[in-house]
Each structure stands twice: as structure tokens, then as C-alpha cells.
Amino acid sequence: MTTQKKYLVTGGAGFIGSNIAWELIRQGHAVTIVDDFSSGHFKNLLGFKGDIITANLAETLPPADYYDAIFHEAAITDTDIHDQKLMMQVNVEAFRNILNYAADNEVKRVIYASSAATYGNGACPMSVNQTPAPENIYGFSKAIMDNVAREFASDNQDMKIVGLRYFNVYGPGEYFKGKTSSMIYQLYNQMKKGHNPKIFKMGEQQRDFVYIKDIVKANMCALTAKDSCVVNAGTGIPRSFNDIVKCLNEELGTKLPAEYIDNPFSFYQLKTQADIALSKEKIGYTPDWTLELGIEDYVKVLEARNK
């Protein structure tokens, strides 16, 4: 039997935070969530029995309390937001606040969400050892969070600070993210309406699409990491947009061909691929879900929701 532990999950009303919270509850732990509901949704937490503190972490900290660990997922997640001051305040300053809060309350472990956006169009496979090359303020804010984390960890050797650079995450719980939801969810919705899935010409762009269950697994692995570190959380295998259409057609029993459209973005990551060697070494993370298996699992959930 597991001993019950007490965890704080920031951004717990959001896609990834709610999945982490539910996993911790499934394991029998006590979970408190902090969220300002700016992009999260209460429907991700229907049936949740823990406490929810509603606060903007850039301005207000939760009441002093001890936790076995903090999972920090709260952030501005819309990469199209270009207000630099706002992005830095919410992503970097709120994170600094959480780290100081952890130190003040003797919380010895903070696991936080970084991002593959730190790499921009850097060389693949993308390794945490390469110099970050973010192309937008969102990616820049995540790269600075990693710097803050490294410095904080070196000044606070009794604490473990683990940063996870998530790649392109998809899966249950992303329903309220609108245009920032995964391409897999957006294409599924188009195809369910009988429309041809719209992807950018010629669908050969590649991303490291990672299923939410692997992201939750990476967070659980981070609970046992012996050292502070920043590591990637992806599958290590880049897949194309055409591959997604193929998998969705297979799962839905359809034969809808892709409609190729012009890419309106001046900056676009053409390929992302996580180097996961360090993730295995530092936190013992290896992915379980290929794109085929992830989409198969996800479509089952989506179809059940549609009934």
C-alpha cells in the first residue's frame, strides 16, 4: 500500500495539470490545485475531491503549507500571445514565486513544465545540451524558466528541481484549449464532421507527438529523480502530419484525403524530435505510446464522449 502523500498541482484545471492531478488521486494521494482558470476548465475536474485555490500565481501565492512535491504546469500556453511583459510575468515570475514558495515551505521537490519551443528550428534530435533558439516569446519564457531552475537548484542543493521539456502533447483533457489544442484533436473534429482534414502543404512537416499518458509517466518518473535536471519529454520519433491523417482514417474507418493549405505562419517548427537519452538516464523515462497506439487509445475516448 502506498503511503498517502500531499501534492500541489499548479495549472491543475488545464489539460496536462488535470491529468497529473487525476493520476496522483488514482494513486491515493491528496492533491491541491492552484489555477486562475484563464485557459483551464472546471469540466477537467468534475468529481475532483481535493481543494482548489483560485489565484493568479504571478500575483498571489497559495497559503503557506507543506507538500511532498509541487507540479508546476500553470503558464500562458497560447504561443500566439506576443505580449512579452505578460508572458514573462506569468511564465517566469510566477515560476520564481513558486520556487521561493517551495523553499519557504520546505517543499523539497518541484517538477515543472518546460517546452520543446525552447529549441525553435534547432537541429534534430533536440538535446538539452544545445543552445536554446526559441522563435517566440513563449519559447523564450520557457528557456528562461530553465535558467532560473538551474540557478535555483545550484543555490538550494537540498531541493530537487526537475524541468520537463514537453514536445507536442495530445490526449484526453485538451478539449477546452480551442485553437491551441493538438493537431490530432483538431483533425479528428474536422473528420468527424465528414470534412477533409486540412493540413499545411504538403503534410510532410514532422513533430514529436507525445501522448498525455507518457507525459504523466514522465512527471511520475521525475518524482524519483536523484538530481535536479532539465530533460526532454517526447517519444524520440518524429511523425508527419500525413501520418496523423492516416492513423485517424484507420481509427475512424474513413478514407478522407488531406486538403493541403498554405501555411500562413512566418515562423513554424518544421521538425521536432526529442533526444530522450538523458531523460532515460536522469529520470528513468521511456515512452510507451507510439502515434498509432496513442491515437487508437485517444479515439476510443473521443468516440465515447460523442455518444
Ligand SMILES: NC(=O)c1ccc[n+]([C@@H]2O[C@H](COP(=O)([O-])OP(=O)(O)OC[C@H]3O[C@@H](n4cnc5c(N)ncnc54)[C@H](O)[C@@H]3O)[C@@H](O)[C@H]2O)c1
Ligand atoms: N500541451 C502541450 O503540447 C505542451 C507542450 C509544451 C509545454 N507545455 C506546457 O505544459 C503546461 C501545461 O500546458 P497545457 O497544455 O495543460 O495548457 P493549459 O492551457 O490547458 O493549462 C495551463 C493551466 O494554467 C492555468 N494558468 C495560466 N496562467 C495562470 C496563472 N497566472 N496563475 C494560475 N494558473 C494559471 C490555466 O488556467 C490552465 O488551467 C504549460 O506550462 C505549457 O507551457 C504544454
